[in-house]
Amino acid sequence: MKIRAIIDMYIEGFRNMGKLGKKLWAIIIIKFIVLFVVIKMLFFPDILHEQFHSDKERADYVLKNLTEGGQ
Numbered sequence: 007m008k009i010r011a012i013i014d015m016y017i018e019g020f021r022n023m024g025k026l027g028k029k030l031w032a033i034i035i036i037k038f039i040v041l042f043v044v045i046k047m048l049f050f051p052d053i054l055h056e057q058f059h060s061d062k063e064r065a066d067y068v069l070k071n072l073t074e075g076g077q
Contacts, residue, residue: 054068
């Protein structure tokens with residue numbers, strides 16, 4: 007019951023928020039989405055798809071690295 011009251015409090019707060027507050031929240035959400043997409047593309051490339059051509063090759067590579075310690 008407490009969780010529902012907390013959720014209702016936030017929903018009511020966003021409903022009663024003025025235009026400026028809603029615009030600022032929209033900007034914040036857009037910034038986070040863009041930031042995380044850019045960070046994912048730059049710092050977390052899909053190495054398995056770049057180095058291996060089939061699912062079997064990827065599975066063998068992962069299994070080898072998990073069981074043998076990557077040596």
